Amino acid sequence: MRFPKLFERLATLAPLPPEEWVKAEAVAKEQSLAKRELFMRPGDAADRFAVVLQGVFRGVRVSPRGGESIKAFRAEGELIGAYAEMLQRLPSMTAIEALEPSHVLVFQTQDFQQLEQGHVCWERLARRVAEQHFVLKERREQEFLELSAEERLVKFWEEHPHLKGRIPQRDVAAYLGITEVALSRIMSRRRKRAE
Amino acid sequence: MRFPKLFERLATLAPLPPEEWVKAEAVAKEQSLAKRELFMRPGDAADRFAVVLQGVFRGVRVSPRGGESIKAFRAEGELIGAYAEMLQRLPSMTAIEALEPSHVLVFQTQDFQQLEQGHVCWERLARRVAEQHFVLKERREQEFLELSAEERLVKFWEEHPHLKGRIPQRDVAAYLGITEVALSRIMSRRRKRAE
DNA sequence: ACCTGGGCTTGACCTGGGTTAAGGCGGAGG
DNA sequence: CCTCCGCCTTAACCCAGGTCAAGCCCAGGT
DSSP states (O other), X not given: OOOHHHHHHHHTTSOOOHHHHHHHHHHOEEEEEOTTOEEEXXXXXXXXXXXXXXXXXXXEEEOTTSOEEEEEEEOTTOEESOHHHHHTTOBOOEEEEESSXXXXXXXXXXXXXXXXXXXXHHHHHHHHHHHHHHHHHHHXXXXXXXXXXXXXXXXXXXXXXXXXXXXXXXXXXXXXXXXXXXXXXXXXXXXXXXX | OOOHHHHHHHHTTSOOOHHXXXXXXXXXXXXXXXXXOEEEOTXXXXXXXXXXXXXXXXXXXXXXXXXXXXXXXXXXXXXXXXXXXXXXXXXXXXXEEESSSEEEEEEEHHHHHXXXXXXXXXXXXXXXXXHHHHHXXXXXXXXXXXXXXXXXXXXXXXXXXXXXXXXXXXXXXHHHTSOHXXXXXXXXXXXXXXX
């Protein structure tokens, strides 16, 4: 077992026999990425995903008119991949970029489907992952519906303290749905009020 | 089989043997709701869900400070229930209200778990449902990130033509994340531009 | 026919965030 | 050491949408 820690983490989502984990490791490949390197680019087939072993990634959606917005940040222990496109069998519309020199464990979805056919535990895990993702997106929806940009900012840092100092300001802004200018203003406003 | 149409619809998501469907119908109960009646209210246990046979529902989240925002509308063939709260085993934070005299088919989650243990097809269906929900929420996230209120409005009617005339304006506004005043203005602006 | 109330519209005014453009600042490379 | 570049901040101006309040329209009830 090359990654016992990862195994423990995944096993908290759904029961996962160690021997199945060994099979999974057999089909996985490690990959290193430099800062700014892309794990996936728009147009790529959404036929693989990875677990972050080290580093931070941003999922960027480039809109038709060129606007960039950020769907999520992902750090150690989390999954990266164009999940929605994978489910819909569409090419990726997302760029996934390393914000630091990073290290990931890559799976081909095809190999993973093999695993699923071998043992139900993988199916159950996939379900948990889908449910987890759903809960997170719904929380985000809620934030857009009833919180101001400033409130979203506060909540962001409450929920992602481990990202402090690892992601540029402008990306936080693109995640919150505002410009970096607006974010800067919000922060100076708060500084003033705080003193 | 009391609801063959419903069966066909669900079976498109995942293979579903008819005899399993019969078992499901055995534990389901029909329920009728008057206009404005609540299928679920905030604070209720999130231990049941339903399929809409007839009518339209709105999922309302009442925020701590009293603001109302709308998470989704659901019409014939769709699921209603406090899904996120069910997954997290939390009491419902959502009110689900009939906008018309309606008719639904109710399942207790407990009974459904029984079905899951009897046959994997239900587990697979649950996974598909989770994935489906995720894709929808991600699409909505995208809309908040890169579309103006007016663009969201246009898209809303493109994607939900069957709701035309069935839901009050103010609810559309609450779904888009704006006030009914703003929505009214947007509409008159478009009327002017169109002539 | 008359009230009443709910839902939509309109207007006046305010505020938050977008846009553009001009600095400031700190770190990497010459 | 200086310069350049990437990143952040600040300022000026504009516009979308929020808020409050007054009206309008119409369906239902009397």
